[in-house]
């Protein structure tokens with residue numbers, strides 16, 4: 685049997701779509717603690733058991749290993765920033781967060797889609813993680829749309845659907861690709877400018893004027909992964925997908941690759957593209973991608989709409 689590559693394993697596991705939670709507790713000094721987790725799962729209805737896995741390298745491991753209780757806060761789609769905050773190192777995560785105590789005293793965050801207040805049933809050593817098994821003692825849910833997560837990105841089925849409908853119904857559409865190949869992005873040279881690859885439709889390898897078809901003619905195999913940006917530039921609906929490309933040899937002709945760290949976003953005359961690339965570079969550090977919805981001037985990075 686060949687050795688399992690953890691990076692590749694992470695990618696396979698990442699295809700399993702989940703919600704996003706923030707797991708909270710109060711540590712021995714009385715301070716609220718918490719971390720973003722998507723390893724949460726239900727275990728049993730009677731008795732009501734749930735579990736979440738915490739990495740042994742997590743800064744809050746001690747607090748959770750010794751805790752008598754914890755709460756599972758299931759995030760709504762408006763709470764993407766909160767997810768990012770509780771997944772980043774250090775800082776006082778609770779500085780601007782409103783929360784209350786219910787049964788156990790573990791922090792219940794405001795604005796979630798649901799919460800579960802749990803007593804600690806058991807901690808189980810499991811490889812590089814510890815499983816925190818909790819017994820639900822109180823819970824609540826509402827109709828807020830939830831924040832989803834899949835393939836390393838916050839996802840929105842609603843938004844993806846909306847983009848597909850626009851692409852099918854409207855002729856004023858430009859479809860582009862942010863295509864990553866071995867840590868580099870693919871660009872097309874137009875005059876002395878670089879542009880992201882684009883066409884009027886996604887298409888197939890058999891349609892030379894489509895995005896996939898033109899790239900195929902240039903020896904590049906691209907399968908659009910997640911939706912990355914949807915905006916209206918005043919005359920055209922612009923839809924960008926991000927995904928990985930496969931290439932046989934170094935690109936020739938109009939296409940070239942640039943290392944993500946070396947991209948100079950100020951050299952792009954299209955300000956919407958410059959800003960989108962800036963966001964991509966930033967998000968690729970954390971390996972967590974959002975979706976931008978708006979026009980070429982104003983909009984917001986969403987998990988969903």
Ligand SMILES: Cc1cc2nc3c(=O)[nH]c(=O)nc-3n(C[C@H](O)[C@H](O)[C@H](O)COP(=O)(O)O)c2cc1C
Nearest residue numbers: 719720721722723737738739742743744770771772
């Ligand atoms: C969507 C998402 C899901 C995550 N799921 C988990 C998880 O299930 N378990 C875990 O230990 N870390 C998970 N993390 C990483 C932690 O949130 C991150 O390492 C955090 O900084 C840990 O905080 P701490 O070091 O202060 O404990 C996840 C991060 C993101 C963005």
